[in-house]
Amino acid sequence: MALSILLAAPCLPGTARAELPKPADFTVEYFVTDEAGDRVRPMTADDHQRFLNRARCQCGQQVGIDIKLVNPPDDPTHAFNALIGTQCASAETMLAGPFRRCGALAVELVPTFAQGILAAFHPAFLAHGVEPSSPTRSVADPTITVISPCDLPVDGESGLWMCDPHENALSGCQKDEFFIGSTDALSALSGIPRLAFDFSPPLVEVQDLTVEPGNGAVELSWSVPTSGDIQGYRVLCEEVDGGAAPGHDFPTPAATAAPDGQTYFTAGNLCGDQPFSTINLIAPPVTDPNTCGNGVVEAGEACDDGDNGDDGLCGTSCNLRVSPSLHALDWAHVCSDHIPFSTTSVVIGGLDNGKAYNFVLVAYDQAGNPRAHARVVTATPDESLPDLLPDAAEGCACTSSPEGHGLLAMSLGTLALLARRRRRA
Structure with missing residues (x-):
């Protein structure tokens, strides 16, 4: 009998949570940053679709974001979580699934979101989640560790996710607590822009x-x-x-x-050997180490394009056939x-x-x-x-x-x- 009462408790009158915020309660703008991470200009629709390529990820050219709550709720002690990445709602609770938890932009109270949140993040967060052993999830912390490097050939769309945590014993956000996200269900007619990323040639x-x-x-x-x-x-x-x-x-x-x-x-060409910002990126293991032609430049190799040839930029012995700058x-x-x-x-x-x-x-x-x-x-x-x-x-x-x-x-x-x-x- 006691167990039945305990299971039914969440459904009793007075325990229903407040309605989730709507995407229309927020304005969201992405902006282009320069080498120092300073704001240069708002991103256009073309920028949303074509700006983020492999080189910008390799150089850590940060994407700026401006989030503002324009229709705040009555409770000023309420807090929202803002995350950046792909499939954040699934990754938040399915730690062993195909996705990893997204980078954290902000966890702030209503008054702070009403004043406006300004943040910037490495492009890698759009495609890859945070490594579970990373000491932090904050995108502003350079010690954060992201699962994969920028030269993995991936492309897609992702962006801002926001959640309104329940007042319960569960940490973080649950899947049904997200009200902004880059999935069709959360983004439809929301006016919140998505960002396309393309790290593939x-x-x-x-x-x-x-x-x-x-x-x-x-x-x-x-x-x-x-x-x-x-x-x-x-x-x-x-x-x-x-x-x-x-x-x-x-x-x-x-x-x-x-x-x-x-x-x-x-x-x-973009940043030389001085990236604009850095995070820890975990490269996948090399399946055939110390092999010319595996696409990884290793000890004793001047180059390795993976498709080396006698008439190519990189020879079959992993020697340069053109100048290093042309290669x-x-x-x-x-x-x-x-x-x-x-x-x-x-x-x-x-x-x-x-x-x-x-x-x-x-x-x-x-x-x-x-x-x-x-x-x-x-x-x-x-x-x-x-x-x-x-x-x-x-x-x-x-x-x-x-x-x-x-x-x-x-x-x-x-x-x-x-x-x-x-x-x-």
Whole structure:
């Protein structure tokens, strides 16, 4: 009898909890931060979908968040939990499940949320949860440990989760106590933005890359087996003898620039060896250690791309076949403007006759994650070879360097049109 009364107690009159807050009671804004973590500008809809790539995660370029309670409840002693991550409601109580608990942004009383919560977090929290043995869950604590590194190829959507803890003996938030989250059920018509993250290079791979030399220029051609997630291309080049870049000065994309679908980002170009912020990231174990070709640079290896080849950037003995800076896709080697995804050939001009050059084709997706084609092609322009670029008098729509280095890149479609005009004349 006593047991029956105990089990029924939560259902007795007077024990029902107050109604959960609504997403509309809060305003939430994400913002872009700079190298120091300072606020630069609010994130736009495009930023929500395309800003967060692998390089920004590797560099720890924090995402800022501004949370404000605009319709506070009557009880000022009430507290809310704000978390960041994926599937926070499930991970909070299913500690042995497929998800790990999310990073904690704030645990504050109603008056503090009414004044506004400003926080910033590492992009890794959007994709991965906190390691169970981590000494902290606070995203502001650099000693926090997150399950996986940024170079794991993952993508998805996640963001802010908020809960209103019951007044019971259970710690943390239970699944039914969340009222803001990135799942469809919690986000529908809420007005709370989600954040897309993409730490994966393009899945589609370029094939059949070739190069033909001309007078002061070369023509690269390639094919793509299917339509996919390639947004565009850039050609990178260097002198074979010495590895120097030709000096076509395309400015490196700014860390806080809005996504334009015409650039790619690497950690080296974005932050070098000075990440903007750091947390502890647990790398998965290497299944085949001390093996050239496993994709992990180990002792005695200069490189390891995982798809090493005799004509690749990294050789079959894990030796560099190009300069370290070209292998790292350093922006200083860029020698073409953005090439649209539908283009399968390009002419690179402004080259010295009689000098051999290496060329690498880099594809990138909408988030700016790059994938270098595994094959390096080499050619030597010569004045005795055909002119691949038309005369300036033809009025071409060529792409030129910001510093006036001359004609650098043109699609074959434009070249064919100019040729037809020349024949008609």
